Amino acid sequence: MLTLPVSEVDPFSPEVLEDPLPFQRQLREAGPVVHLSSCDAYALGRYEQVHAVLRDWQGFQSAAGVGLSNFRWEKPWRPPSLLLEADPPHHDAPRAVLEKVLGPRALRKLHQAWFADAEGLVDEVLAEREFDAITRLAQAFPLRVFPDAVGIPVEGRENLLPYGDHLFNAFGPHNDLVARGTEGIGALSTWVDAQCARDVLSGNGFGAAIWAAADRGDITGEQAPLVVRSLLSAGVDTTVHGLAAVLYAFATHPDQWQRLRADPALAKVAFDEAVRWESPVQTFFRTATADVEIAGVTVPEGKKVLMFLGAANRDPRRWHDPDVFDLARDPSGHVGFGMGLHQCVGQHVARLEASALLTALAKRVDRIEIAGPAKRHHNNTLRAWESLPLRVRLA
Amino acid sequence: MGDLIDLVVTEKSAVAHGVTALTLRHPEGRRLPDWSPGAHLDLVLPNGMVRQYSLCGDRWDSGSYRVAVLREPSGRGGSAFVHDRLRCGDRMAASAPRNNFRLAPAPSYLFIAGGIGITPLLPMIHQAALLGVGWHLLYGGRNLGSMAFRDELAGHGDRVTVVPQDELGLLDLPAHLPPPGPDTQIYCCGPAPLLEALQRLTAGYPAGQVRTERFVPAAETSAARDEPFEVELRRTGVTVVVTPRQSVLDAINAVGATVLSSCRQGTCGTCETAVIEGRPEHRDSILDDSERAAADCLFPCVSRSGSGRLVLDA
């Protein structure tokens, strides 16, 4: 039996959220499994173990919650997700439906419109040479295309970001970030839930496609609104910070921007490399379904395992020069979108948004640089930005 | 990695007259790709034939697959090979599991099996039992001895109605069919006359209430592993020969394409690449049959060429 290294560090403290990289390095170096005394969880920082646990849904379940809260004895703050917080067999049907609704072939219909939308937005934003990339691009673009694609009404869309922010905070411990969000969350949830009803959704979006699946009997009528809710929960903040990550990466790596300009077909690779490098979704938990062994350490049944996707994506055991953002690298196999049964079902949506925006920018912008102090936004799960002032030079 | 899954036969046993069950594992004991009830594999038999077999084992066991094969005396020899020649220790390859016969959530189920059609229904039955929902199995076959898995079904008591034709005649469908409506979904797999009878009786039922699968023999495909083919990359401006030992993904990325991948099992969709010319041989578990027929894209981590030369938008 190996001795289990222990860490006293709280990975959800403001210091770690401000810059998680030093802690993630310590975690990887300490061992393949490290016990976190702050939250009594078994932490994984190396690629090999994170990858293995992500795929092993039999040994590490999601239905007891993918946050610290253990649904076996704690009441979830909202009705659990039918995808993210479900295990087979319950997970099967909602997953199969969303895979089709958000599949690469279904998205082809949106391709042209989103590329045109991105050009329109970029033209507006480039009227100025300096702007905040978070509000003007990273938030503006997903908010312009995604709610329309789902089919929700225009009114109230400002609720989407704060709802997602709280949702992703709530996967962590009950710290200040969660306490701050708790007050407003009732009203936000009521609004989000109301957008999932069939008669609120437009006739041709992802939402309507989910309801059509219910009409075919592929999911039940009770499940349909919760599946729509998954899109509104998981599809906005994630892409905002994914786009922010790739813009930040290019602003700090001008040579890589020239590379993209020379070969705009690299947009998708660039986005995935940024998702590896920044890991907008940093962590998720699982719960052991039995006494399960990971790298010689037994995780007792019912205990939480905390997977550091961000640490795995920079594990030098897996990646050459992991801290470098490099378009010549093949980022395939990163765990920024997860892996296995729960792997991000919206990843093709995220990639389409990113390639539309990057392609539009690459056409017009010759240089991107940081124009002032950038500010992180703290969230228990997301590696997020408050503001990212950029200066551009037009081509 | 990539391409087909390598499998080795670790158990072979007769489970009924004319039906043999195989347990398949990865040669190094690795985890096998996930599947759900109703899924089947395309097995590339050691004699080069490709045949579909429904998975009828336990998905909670990530290390093994089970299939059961009926001897088809008038067939082209795939099932006969499994019965007469295949041994424990033999290797073969398979595509990732595909599912065209998914179990949807419902308050209760009627399962109707004709003969070897029991295979995809068996994991559905386990699942319904696990969920604690209502279900009934109507299971017909030529005679008791030919009907596989009766032992595994025995514990379910009167939820299972076994109807050997030589003693009791054909299945009495009208007596068992639920009324049209959302309460009971019907899943049926079996010979064409059974499926046709069911379709006639349920013609007016709402969409999705009746779901069927037929073991239609696909047109013969080559054991695509053994022939090299050319792939032209239109955008990159390069043509590459893909050997039987490489995936298309690896071959094209090695000569300068930049196709992303993730699962490398044909399940996640990341590596989707548009096809400009040529007929892909699809081995993914993403496209349904109509999408496959469109032949306008492929997933190069697993899929190959069915036409010699492929031209890709990469």
Ligand SMILES: Cc1cc2nc3c(=O)[nH]c(=O)nc-3n(C[C@H](O)[C@H](O)[C@H](O)COP(=O)(O)OP(=O)(O)OC[C@H]3O[C@@H](n4cnc5c(N)ncnc54)[C@H](O)[C@@H]3O)c2cc1C
């Ligand atoms: C999705 C799916 C799941 C399946 N699951 C199972 C399973 O779990 N267990 C199982 O035993 N079998 C299963 N099958 C059938 C299996 O794939 C093989 O078809 C079967 O084993 C017979 O193979 P064979 O080579 O012996 O005969 P085949 O040559 O495939 O012949 C089968 C029958 O079809 C006739 N036939 C042959 N070629 C044609 C043709 N081109 N057009 C019309 N008829 C033709 C033959 O005369 C014979 O009666 C499944 C098939 C499908 C499509």
Ligand code: HEM
């Ligand atoms: C850069 C953007 C994104 C990132 C980094 C991201 C990340 C992730 C990760 C890591 C998971 C796995 C969770 C787990 O294993 O427990 C996941 C699941 C999921 N994502 Fe995303 N995501 C992004 C965009 C999106 C979008 C745009 C949508 C919706 C359109 C979406 C919807 C979902 C859903 C529904 C799940 C649950 C899937 C399941 O459990 O089967 N995501 N995402």
Ligand code: FES
């Ligand atoms: S990499 Fe997942 S489908 Fe090819």
